[in-house]
Amino acid sequence: MQKIGQELIQHGIKPSLIRIKVYDYLKKDKDHPDAEKIFTALRKEIPTLSLTSVYNALKVLTKNKLIREIMIEEDEIRYDGFIEQHAHFKCIKCKKIFDVNLKYKNYLKFDELKKAKILDEHIYFIGICENCLNKEIVEHDRKNKR
Amino acid sequence: MQKIGQELIQHGIKPSLIRIKVYDYLKKDKDHPDAEKIFTALRKEIPTLSLTSVYNALKVLTKNKLIREIMIEEDEIRYDGFIEQHAHFKCIKCKKIFDVNLKYKNYLKFDELKKAKILDEHIYFIGICENCLNKEIVEHDRKNKR
DNA sequence: TTTTACAATTGTAATAATTACAAAATTAAA
């Protein structure tokens, strides 16, 4: 908690309670939550909390590169408390986003990007996760049972 | 034009005028337009065209994998008439999306995805393109000129 | 050709996540 405050300061962010709590929450919830989920969770501790404040905190944290926005399907922004290079997999059934470890090459060697300034990069997959696939099989068997 | 109709049929899409025109437009406009831009362009030929119809056509084409949706910044869907594997680079200044040729390995070997069903994958970069970088330099020089 | 059925198109209204903005509260500085 104290340590998180330090981390914010090191990244040029004034460590207000909300910012600390939002960042702390993102470090603990590995499911890549959206603003609403963070809001609902933190409201239990901070009853006066507003959704706008959560968005504000997320914006500041993103701008200072402590967290990352994940845009996969267009109707929501999800947030990731870890900025180390990794990819994502989003299940279209359960909407969960999973981390995917990915040690890939430095793409900057590609001609088209040589003279551009790269600020961010993202790799993601969309599909159906193992768990939801199994559910589908069970469902299918149930319908065709004799 | 006839050929495009054939292509739709081959992908199980009934080749209506709007669907043909939308797909044809996407094949020609390499700037990865959004629905609005397509609508504005095609309206000149088809005065009765509605924006909803453009969205409908784009949905059908996407579902049948003739085109691809590109979600990079959360406030818009851009469309790509080419489904061959490639990445994108979006400039945050001019909002253009560029193609990036990318011959990368088959990621499916990664453990996390072994048992999942992958339907789609996407790689993109965000930054400032060469052209906009140059503009910034010019602007900077102009301010500091002696 | 007429009838019928079905699919495509249109127009309007709804949706909903995010942002804008101004007022209130809090914190830091003088």
Next chain:
DNA sequence: TTTAATTTTGTAATTATTACAATTGTAAAA
């Protein structure tokens, strides 16, 4: 303590996309 600056809150606005019902168009059957 007073003042200034920043953070937080609440409400309203924004806006791309979707839902939906009505209309139009198309193609097959009689």
